[in-house]
Amino acid sequence: MEYNNQNEEVISNEIQDPSTEKVLTKKDLNKMVWRSLLLQSSFNYERMQGGGWTYSLIPGLKKIHTNDHDLSNALQDHMQFFNTHPFLITFVQGVILAMEENKEKRETIRGIKVALMGPLGGIGDALFWLTLLPITGGIAASLSAEGNVAGPIIFLVAFNLVHFFLRFFLMHYGYGMGTRAITVLKEGTKKVSRAASIVGMMVVGALVASYINLSLNWTIQAGEIPVDIQGEVIDAIMPGLLPLLYTMLCYWLLKKGRSPLTLIGMTIVLGLAGSILGVM
Amino acid sequence: MEYNNQNEEVISNEIQDPSTEKVLTKKDLNKMVWRSLLLQSSFNYERMQGGGWTYSLIPGLKKIHTNDHDLSNALQDHMQFFNTHPFLITFVQGVILAMEENKEKRETIRGIKVALMGPLGGIGDALFWLTLLPITGGIAASLSAEGNVAGPIIFLVAFNLVHFFLRFFLMHYGYGMGTRAITVLKEGTKKVSRAASIVGMMVVGALVASYINLSLNWTIQAGEIPVDIQGEVIDAIMPGLLPLLYTMLCYWLLKKGRSPLTLIGMTIVLGLAGSILGVM
Amino acid sequence: MEYNNQNEEVISNEIQDPSTEKVLTKKDLNKMVWRSLLLQSSFNYERMQGGGWTYSLIPGLKKIHTNDHDLSNALQDHMQFFNTHPFLITFVQGVILAMEENKEKRETIRGIKVALMGPLGGIGDALFWLTLLPITGGIAASLSAEGNVAGPIIFLVAFNLVHFFLRFFLMHYGYGMGTRAITVLKEGTKKVSRAASIVGMMVVGALVASYINLSLNWTIQAGEIPVDIQGEVIDAIMPGLLPLLYTMLCYWLLKKGRSPLTLIGMTIVLGLAGSILGVM
Amino acid sequence: MFVQALLIGLWAGLAGIDQFNGLTHIHRPIVTGPVIGLILGDFTLGLMAGATLELVWAGMVPLAGAQPPNVVIGGVIGTAFAIITGQDPAVAVGIAVPFAVAAQASITLIFTAFAPVMHKMDVHAKNANTKGIDHLTYIQPILLFGFFFIIAFLPIFFGAEQAAEIVSLLPEWLINGLSVAGGIMPAIGFAMLLNIMFKWVYAPFFAIGFVAVAYAGLPILAIAIVGVAIAAYDYFIQDNVKPEPVTNTQTTIDDEEDFSDGI
Amino acid sequence: MFVQALLIGLWAGLAGIDQFNGLTHIHRPIVTGPVIGLILGDFTLGLMAGATLELVWAGMVPLAGAQPPNVVIGGVIGTAFAIITGQDPAVAVGIAVPFAVAAQASITLIFTAFAPVMHKMDVHAKNANTKGIDHLTYIQPILLFGFFFIIAFLPIFFGAEQAAEIVSLLPEWLINGLSVAGGIMPAIGFAMLLNIMFKWVYAPFFAIGFVAVAYAGLPILAIAIVGVAIAAYDYFIQDNVKPEPVTNTQTTIDDEEDFSDGI
Amino acid sequence: MFVQALLIGLWAGLAGIDQFNGLTHIHRPIVTGPVIGLILGDFTLGLMAGATLELVWAGMVPLAGAQPPNVVIGGVIGTAFAIITGQDPAVAVGIAVPFAVAAQASITLIFTAFAPVMHKMDVHAKNANTKGIDHLTYIQPILLFGFFFIIAFLPIFFGAEQAAEIVSLLPEWLINGLSVAGGIMPAIGFAMLLNIMFKWVYAPFFAIGFVAVAYAGLPILAIAIVGVAIAAYDYFIQDNVKPEPVTNTQTTIDDEEDFSDGI
């Protein structure tokens, strides 16, 4: 059962302090709910909410991993690409914190995290951005339009009641669920980490095809025949080809030891070039 | 290979009389063809043809299971949800009777039954309701329209030739096929019942998404913004969400010991409420 | 692990001379590139490029299989249905020649060959027939239209630069890739041939549904009701039903010992009959 | 008129049974037309009205239990009114349709309300009482006979307007509500099926079947084919990976032990 | 006007933070409208302009990080100009939109340019320096405050035309190019994730997830469900095929050995 | 005219070979145009007619063996008539198309009728007679040469009307029937392939590939990707579940035995 894994050194799976005491209190969890408000504080197109997500977990991680080596591993792991709906974030926090506390393998934690973020992003967008917001906003607007000052007040109260209730409730609910799930899955950590990785990798594959916006807006005029490079050529070969290739290129460059900063520079140059040439 | 199965007691898998003699005669099969005409005699939206299906099998089951315990088990099992095209029913009868006669595990019989009913329903509808009927009816109508009395006669003769030929032919064909299949699959009954269950469960999953008609017809008017709850919210989260949730609710209530009659009451109340409120 | 395989005798898997020396030189490969120009020389609707494909491999196969039994096996195997884009053919040649040289199991070679031909056919059509050709042709046409003799010259040069570069490059690239892949996969030849067969069979299944053009163009006029047999009946049962059934019929006849020539005759009769009756 | 209405009612009752049981299709307008014609004394007109109505109902068939406007009532009342009022069959369609729609609603209602009878049957099944099941089986056909008799008899006997008034007494919300409930009802059947079939090991297949319809819109046959493919694959690999029978080794060891003992 | 412009700038700055952090939604026009109204002395007009603008921006929300025309700037400038120029709120929309679009572009730019900060964070993460992460976290909100302050202050203080000119100084190709780069950027994030997660055994699942979106267009939730189904199946079969614990046999043999020794 | 018709015929023959063998694309109208121009003494007009016809045939390429109206005959006859009749190239298209369609039908016919030759090849393959295969390989190109020669020569030599009459002698039902047969023919090829490849263990994959195209309409590449994913998964799990090598245990036992013996 030896899968040749050359990445093991990137973030070590080894846990120096494997003791699994319950150290998080309700107060700790609530503190991290407040921190979750800064989820998008470091938003950027490379890792999206990765920074804010790590920030939101810090009090818990510090308490769980008293060993600096383990803490560093956890922080580095969480710093990776992350994106979900900001109102459902505390559910993910809860689940993940329960797993961290239980000193699950980093691989498992990562798999679950990635597996949750994708679907919750879509669900949250449907529920809150495209439903709750227009409904509360619409009702309030019809009041405001008649000069009724209740409009904005009702809006803020109704919207944030849901908002903050969810944040707190989901943190504790997620934490409880995570704790229970762990007991069930306890036995075979190797198998659980494999299952988590399977779902996680499927979601990453799906995200590559749906999150990366890379297509050519380029029609070659061959004499009188117009050839739409994206629509007629690339998509005929494989839809999503460019995002896939670019991701593979980045992956390959990282493997070759190039720093992510180089990749960012490369990407910006590509974007500017595409823009100047008018093909993107 | 211990799958924690809490349902074992619902319909016991145990067979008290495992002797597998060939007891069904051609005459028995033909008798059950005639009974199959009452397949929809107890049609209802909870189990659809479940009652008529059981009715159609009774002579065979009685002969096969001389032991009352086994007979009761078989009857209870067949009384569950069943629906297929009424002209193809005898094929399913044939196959299932061969399996019953061979004292296959109830799990296997159930899996095969469910796996057959779904596809044959669709195929039969296409072949008979949407093809044979319009063709014979159309030809007859063009005769009748000219006052030719041959119209209805030709219709009845042609239609029922196909109809009754199929009923008898498929019963014996199905029985023969079932008998042959059994010999092939003999060896590993555990593995066969697993295979049957896999297909059966996939078909049930598919039927939940396609047979249950539960959607909201509800547009919230938030001030000036109309929000279509089904189309814009529920479907954006997951198409088929309501049918799935309602099925899970019913399942959970059954597990909690609620009787199916309670569920029917609940469903009717829900339907009436939805109708009165104008949201369903 | 005994899968009852009655076909083993069709083309024997056994290799009489299993020595795996590297006998192909660059010159041999180049010779076969030139031969690949006749890939479609025996094009026909039964095996498409099967004959030309075999022709293109002959120098290599002869050098690899000095034993007549093995050579005969290889030739018979390659003579089967084959179709891909003519410009990408040398890549398949390269890979397959490396495998032949390494005396891989015929099953594995066949699986890989079939798995490659389908996707490369689609990719090649998109890249060369639907992109390179219209672009070079379009540019040339706009020159020619002004009476500029450069039109055809530029067309031939540009088009064939790509064309012949690809032929030669892909042969050596494919051969190299094949050689490397083999070293990796060396260990478990049984497992590798299984993997190759899985992909191959999926592609064949897909090709049956997409390559065979068999549908009815037949509308029954039942009195005043028109019934479109293909669209309303067959497709409602299963799209691709006729191609599948016809393939299964042919397969069954072959098993029964009928010669492919009989099948061709049958097919032509079917086509003519369908044409005369006006239903195909 | 009474005798004729009575005869028509009887025919409608029979046809009503045939629509769901027997399915010889004497219930289609093409047959019902001339029969009503005979009863009302104008066979040819009945024949022709039947033809017209047959075409109107072509393709209106019950798929997966969903009821279209009722073909029996449509055929019977359509033909009868065509003959009685001497109107063109095409006009008779207009009169027939509201009754057919009302019958559609009522049958949906009957099929919804009939669910509890199943639970009587369950008890008989538990007790291996096949006679009991047989008897319960005959209830619905009799009910259908009565129902169709009345729905056909009334409008012929009282005239369409009066009958339409009676029909319209059924409150809209009730009919609609019950039909909604009927649409949801199969959930109970599936829940009961799951109650027997469900094991966690099979849950993944349920999920895949569900997703394949809900998201990808595949028809059931496609899902069954894929299901069989998956089941077969699973069947074969379980074969492949069967661990080497350890008993063998065990035996060797036992032999060993015996041997050592023997020293 | 300076004080008012200043106050408006301050409010815009706060709202700008709230749009991404906190998300209490005080940044929506429905709230911003009356606040600007208060500042400019016409509360009711602000209230009504806010209502109009709220409806304009309904549904314009950032999905998966993609920025719509900025609602904060749209709300602030739209309301302010409606009050200042005494125009109908509907007209104010026309003035607000170009600024909102410019702000959209600029935020896309900020989010693109902010990627390198992550690498600072990486270093802190490596050193388990949580204070460092905390501090870096506060940078972007402050930046957003400044940015929104300026974008709101200038056009109020100088008047729309002058401000529009300043805005138009940003070269089109740069803004477009950076936004294109922003769209591609997640590839880097995924590559880094893969750098940690990728093993060849999991590659098949990556491929299936990709194909399911690229070819079949399934939404992420459907893929996650199928993923869980596959993972569960895999989990269960690995269970099934677990080879008999050999340790057992081993033990027997060891015992054996001891026993033999004992002789 | 004879010499010119002869030269044109020869060129058409060469181009006809090139269309399927060699594929240097000298057969496209862009090249054929000026060549015919040279032969008929008006190079420039040929050049321009070639350009027009090239555009007409852009995108008309043979995909998966399906023949579009023949580009060689279209190009040759189109250009020739443009020059001979002095018509505008656009008009020449109208004359060229029926011939191109007739050629399309005839080639489909040739490719249908050519199947039996494969069975000769099979015999040679069985006998490892590569020379035999080589020789059979040259038949079709020669045939194509002759065919294209005639189809191009006749209408130039006799004039379009006479030639069209000859062409129209081919009965419609025959051409159509053979083309239908050609469309079905690959079934035989697949059946033969299955005859070699088929094992029941692989049937599930055939089914999945079929369903994926027939129902979901996925392109072959998507299916190949999923196929590779499945194969890789299967490869890896077969690895995982490989039962512990029993040989090991066996060895221990053997040692044991030796040891016991040694006592």
Ligand SMILES: OC[C@H]1O[C@H](O)[C@@H](O)[C@@H](O)[C@@H]1O
């Ligand atoms: O769809 C299968 C089947 O479902 C129900 O039983 C009825 O609607 C039948 O008419 C139909 O054939």
Ligand SMILES: OC[C@H]1O[C@H](O)[C@@H](O)[C@@H](O)[C@@H]1O
């Ligand atoms: O799509 C999920 C999520 O993605 C990004 O984080 C932002 O655009 C959020 O507004 C959105 O909810």
Ligand SMILES: OC[C@H]1O[C@H](O)[C@@H](O)[C@@H](O)[C@@H]1O
């Ligand atoms: O589709 C692949 C391939 O199929 C056939 O061999 C011919 O039609 C080629 O032109 C085509 O490229």
